[in-house]
Amino acid sequence: MVGFSFLMALTRFEARREATVALANAIGTTALRAQLLPEPTRTEALKLLREYAQMRTAALTTTEKARVVFYARTAEIHEKLWQQVKTLSTKDNIVPSLLYIQSLNEMIDNQAKRLGELRNQIPEEIMIALFAICAAACGFSGYANRLDPLRSRLPSLITATLIAFVIFVIVDLDSPRGGFLREDVRPMIDLVASMPVIPD
Numbered sequence: 001m002v003g004f005s006f007l008m009a010l011t012r013f014e015a016r017r018e019a020t021v022a023l024a025n026a027i028g029t030t031a032l033r034a035q036l037l038p039e040p041t042r043t044e045a046l047k048l049l050r051e052y053a054q055m056r057t058a059a060l061t062t063t064e065k066a067r068v069v070f071y072a073r074t075a076e077i078h079e080k081l082w083q084q085v086k087t088l089s090t091k092d093n094i095v096p097s098l099l100y101i102q103s104l105n106e107m108i109d110n111q112a113k114r115l116g117e118l119r120n121q122i123p124e125e126i127m128i129a130l131f132a133i134c135a136a137a138c139g140f141s142g143y144a145n146r147l148d149p150l151r152s153r154l155p156s157l158i159t160a161t162l163i164a165f166v167i168f169v170i171v172d173l174d175s176p177r178g179g180f181l182r183e184d185v186r187p188m189i190d191l192v193a194s195m196p197v198i199p200d
Contacts, residue, residue, distance in 0.1 A: 009173035
């Protein structure tokens with residue numbers, strides 16, 4: 001049960017990491033293709049994309065209330081970028097517009113995938129069962145030691161400590177916004193650093 005839960009947590013942790021890298025790549029591609037667009041759309045799009053990438057680096061280190069604001073702003077940026085695309089598609093910028101539409105669509109899809117991975121945690125029922133089984137196993141081990149006072153208690157103590165440590169790692173892996181093993185946002189930080197700064 002411990003191994004099964006650890007595998008679930010590790011799989012979800014890796015999926016969140018991959019989703020972040022995919023989103024960073026999608027934003028980067030969209031920003032590059034945005035430079036092909038005519039003014040003033042190019043400048044407006046690049047400003048919005050830079051803000052969008054910066055928000056992705058801060059979303060995990062803020063409170064739940066602040067994250068709700070971030071996600072609302074994310075939806076606004078999606079809508080603004082899409083409205084720009086709709087305007088461009090009616091003009092004579094067919095090839096750049098199509099390339100930009102494709103990358104923008106991928107960026108929005110990757111954001112939805114990333115949010116899905118952040119919310120995809122081990123079911124509470126499995127975590128409760130894990131705690132119950134481990135508590136029962138440690139209880140029986142302690143009871144067996146009590147029946148045989150001559151037996152060394154060190155092996156049981158080491159086993160209980162290892163089980164507790166593994167459970168701690170499982171909970172930490174399954175908590176993307178807290179603990180020691182947090183989501184790696186370095187791809188987003190590198191992306192923001194590589195994007196051009198557009199003056200207001």
